[in-house]
Amino acid sequence: MTKKFDSVLVANRGEIAVRVLRSAQAAGYRTIAVYSEADVDTPHVALADEAVLLGPAPVKESYLDPQRILEAAARTGAQAIHPGYGFLSENADFAQACEDAGLVFIGPSVEAIELMGNKAAAKRRMLEAQVPCIPGYQSEDQSDDTLLAAAAKIGVPIMVKAAAGGGGRGMRLVTAIEEFLPALAAARSEAKNAFGSEELILEKAVVQPRHVELQVFGDAQGNVIHLGERDCSVQRRHQKVVEEAPCPVMSPELRAAMGAAAVAAAKSISYVGAGTVEFLLDADEQFYFLEMNTRLQVEHPVTELVTGLDLVDLQLHVAQGGALPCTQEEVALRGHAIEVRLYAEDTLNDFLPASGKAIAWEPPSGTGIRVDHGLFPGQMVSPFYDPMVAKIIAYGEDRATARRRLLRALRQTVLFGISTNREFLIDVLERESFANGEATTAFIAEEFPDGVQETSPQELELSIAALLHYLQGEESGLEKRVFEDALLTGSTGARAIDSSFAYLVDGDLQPVSVLSDGLDGYTMKIAESQRQLELLDSSRDGYLRVAVDGWQLDVAYRFVDQSTVALQSRGRAFLITNELALSAADRDAEGSGAVTAPMHGNLLALRVAVGDKVSAGDELAIMEAMKMEHRLVAQIDGVVSVVFGVEGEQMTAGAVVLEIESEDA
Incomplete structure (x- = not known):
């Protein structure tokens, strides 16, 4: 008999913890958060009705410690645990430990997690269920000789994958057989470090496919349905960057075929709860089973927006034995939704994860915009956890509207203090091939063959930076002292004050001078050009509205220190440093x-x-x-x-x- 519950502990952090807590609270459940020492002052802790400290920042001493989570549940009287995604969400031992402790694990059965958590075993089960699979090797013999022989038989290109995990870790593409053994060693090492298992599988590489996944849901009565598909083809190093529903090239016939295969996959393991069956779709509309994720996916909001369903609420319902509220025939997809993942990462430094203090955080809003995040302004983005800080999602009546709304939302998003991929996401959405719905898994390699290129500030940005530095000096009394000095030396009128700044642009020092008319007008001189700036509104802290030669625009900004200002206008952000304020010691390393x-x-x-x-x-x-x-x-x-x-x-x-x-x- 399935146990009922009225309290839920969310064994996760960040945006997914916030998202689960909101749905649970809306349904009337008492909610409990857990947190590490690095997450004391974070939104998921503040939102929950109760919160329990797990331990130090490292995940093995906090979020990945099952015993500490179970102790938190016992201490607070929690009756159910929602694992979110990541961490322990696909850990069969943890699910079993929850059951042993008399707690409801809000997810599938232990058996389903174990089976689908191993790519080799999952593929064997899918072959038995007659779900289309990619040719490959998924047997237990893991010797180099056996795997090399299998690779030679399959033929290159070939994918080497960790059997126990996903997300691109423990995965290598081999295009020549002589590269196989080094790739094998690297994949094993990464797989062991990430998942604690060296087991690998081999698969024939499908060239330039689409990555299309089906959201499935099952209940304890044996009913299984799918809620349509998501296209997750835009990926970087096998990590999803953009997700959308529905797939731009999906036909009713193809959806029915893929949906039937996904449902068959879920039914073959008596699946209960939310799951995702992932496929590769080639140009000839042939599709192949990739893996099944036995949890809620990062990209589930796009499915929620096109179906009108709250998937977390539905998880809570079926976890207590409730039947699915609709049949397959009653599932209707309306409109289009696109999601992007906002990461703290340095796109100019090979997308290395970034950490630091969010000195400004202003998520976007507007018609059709949803933002899932777990970030406060002033919060530290920790190096200990996944670098995703937010998901920004746009809905529209059609794909073109959703894309335009998402672009506008990204241009409005302000996050200073941490390097992010925001402008890279804008570039992705602006590409013609994406706008036309033509993106495959080769999209980023094809569209960004030389990586992400740095955008240098132009005269407009330099003028605004100089104005901000001028105003900063004026506020501190510096410009007043300059004005008084001018009077002492016989100069008259505010226009006699010429404040100079210098900014490094593409290796060259660019001088900028500012002359004030004493009111809200300024003359900016850069090289041989001159432009007029008028300060129209500075009433909102961290924002300006200025007119540049009669052209009005909004600027978001924050001072990082006395010499550097972060500013953003028209969707592009820059860190601009007044080199005249820097000491030589800052530049000699x-x-x-x-x-x-x-x-x-x-x-x-x-x-x-x-x-x-x-x-x-x-x-x-x-x-x-x-x-x-x-x-x-x-x-x-x-x-x-x-x-x-x-x-x-x-x-x-x-x-x-x-x-x-x-x-x-």
Whole structure:
């Protein structure tokens, strides 16, 4: 008999914890949050009716510690646990521990999690259920010789995948058979580190497919339905970037066929709750089973928007034995929804995860806009967790409307203090192939072959930055002192005051001068050009409305320090530093041979020791941060002179890992 409950503990953090808490509270449940020491002052903690401290920031001592979560449930009298996604959401041992403790685990059965959590076992079951599968190898013999023989039989290109996990970790594409064994070793290492298992599967690589997934739902009465599909083809390193519902190329006939396969997959394991069956769809409308995720997906909001269903509320309902509220025939898809994932990452530095303080956070709003996030202004974005800080979703009556609304929402989004992928997302949505619904999994490689290119501030941004620095000085009394000095030297009138600034643009120092008329008008001189700025409105802290030569526009800004201002206008953001305010010490570090940690993280491995000779480009160390491995390489030729880093220890961003003495020295 299924147990009823009236209280829910959410064993997760960030935006998904907030999202689950809201639905649970709306349905009348008492809600409990859990948190680490790094998450004391976060929205999910503030939102919950009660919250329990788990432990230190590292996930193994907090969110990934089942015993601490079960103790939190016992302490608060929680009757059910919702795992969100990530962390313990697909951990069969945790689901079993919840059951053993008399708690309702809001998810599928332990057996379903175990079976679908292993790609090899899942694929074997799907073949038995006659679900179309990609040719490959998924047997238990994991020796190099056996896998190499299987790879030769399958033929390149071939995908090597971790059997126990997903998200691109433990995954390698092999295009030549001689590359297979090195790829195998790398995939094994990453899989073991990420999932605790070295088991791998092999699959024939489907060239430039679409990644299309079906949302399925089952109840304890044996009913299973699908809620339509989501296209998740826009990916970077197998991590989804953009998701939408419905798929732009879906026909009713193809949806029926894929939906039937997804339902068959779920029924073959007696699935209860929310799940996602993922497929690869080729240009000939042939589709192949990829994997099944036995949890709520990050991208579930687009399905909610086109179906009108609250999937979390539905999870709570079926977890207590309730029957699905509709039949397959009653499921209707209306309109179109597109979601993007806003990540804290440095797109100009190979998308390395970023951390830091959100000195400004203004999520967008408007017709058809939904933002799922777990961020307060002033909050620290921790290096210990996944770098996704928000999901921004737009709904429209048609795809074109949804895309336009999403673009406008991204241009309105303000997040200063942390590097993000916001402008990269804008670039993705603006590409003609995406607008036409033509994106496949090859989209980012094709559209961004040279990576993300830096956008330099132009005269408009430099003028606004100079105005902001001028106003900053005026507020601190600096401009008043300059004005008084001008009077003492015989100058008359405010226009005699010429404040100078200098900004580095593409390696060149660009001087800018500001002359005030004493009211709200300013003359800006840059190189040989001159423009007029008028300050129209500065009543809202951190925002200006200015007129530039009669052209009015809004500007969001925050001062990072005395010399640097972050500003955003027309969707583009810049960090602009007044070089005249910098000391020489701030600019002398290049070429020292110091190898520093690019972000907070764990030093997994050191590849060199003191006295080793290295060349530029050599791999020196491997760090892990935000669930990804990052390789540190030498920037100069030389000899390792000192090593500060210790394998297995956490390092802060900017900490020196080791130093190389240049050959010239």
